[in-house]
Amino acid sequence: MRFDSQKSFPYPVLRPDIDDYESGEFQTTVDFVRSENDKKITVKIHVALSIEEIKEEIARGNASISTIISCRETYFRDAIISKKFDIERSFDSGTFRGEVEISPYVVATRPIKKFRCSDINGEFNSKEFSFEVGEVLAADQPQIVYIDREVFKPISSILQLVKLDTIAGYDWKLRFDESKIQVLLSSEAKQMVDLARNGRHGRAILLNSIYFAALIEAIHRLREDPDSFAHLRWAKVLKQQSHNAGIDLD
16 A cells, blocks of 8 residues: 555545545654664654544544554565554564655544545535445555664764864864764864763753854755765765754755
8 A cells, every 4th residue: 555645536535635625634743762772663653633533433443543664675564553543663673774664544444334524525426435444544645764773863973073183272173074074173172072071061062062063064065065975974864864853954
């Protein structure tokens, strides 16, 4: 089953940007949370559904929320079937790698007869509809999430502090042609920064000064010349974290 906004059905399906229903929404938010011991990833799904008649079919056991999760790199595919609107499922951390697609549906699990809803578009010739087992009542746009060990780490993990003897005082430079963004520091500056990293207050200052400036410059370079950096680890992690957070780097 794949989402296709252009596909037509002989019955109404609640979908984004499709007027089978004159009002109403079916939306899902998905979060992936890695356990502290790095052995498990928990998928947390929240479903928002505003059509009461579809919710009633779920409550009666005639329909369920089906969330299909697939990962091309690990050949994993599974469907989480639930009547709940807040769903959690844990998987081994090796289950996902790279691009993971999440496709949410509401699917009939029993035959549904004489389904009626005042929100259904009047262009349908019938006021009552039937759904066979497996037919779709609602569908949301698939979501893409990138799963990677580095993506779950703080963004500072793509930065590397490097002592460079040719730099004097507290000047510093950036280098972007390695797997991590390198912050080049003099010996005395490197020593000061290392001390600051050991305390909460010092880390906050670093995040809002050197690290922040380095990330701003990294984003600028990705925007100006993406092809030159696309193969580097820091660029991949930065783009994946931005995608997962819903941030457009442009």
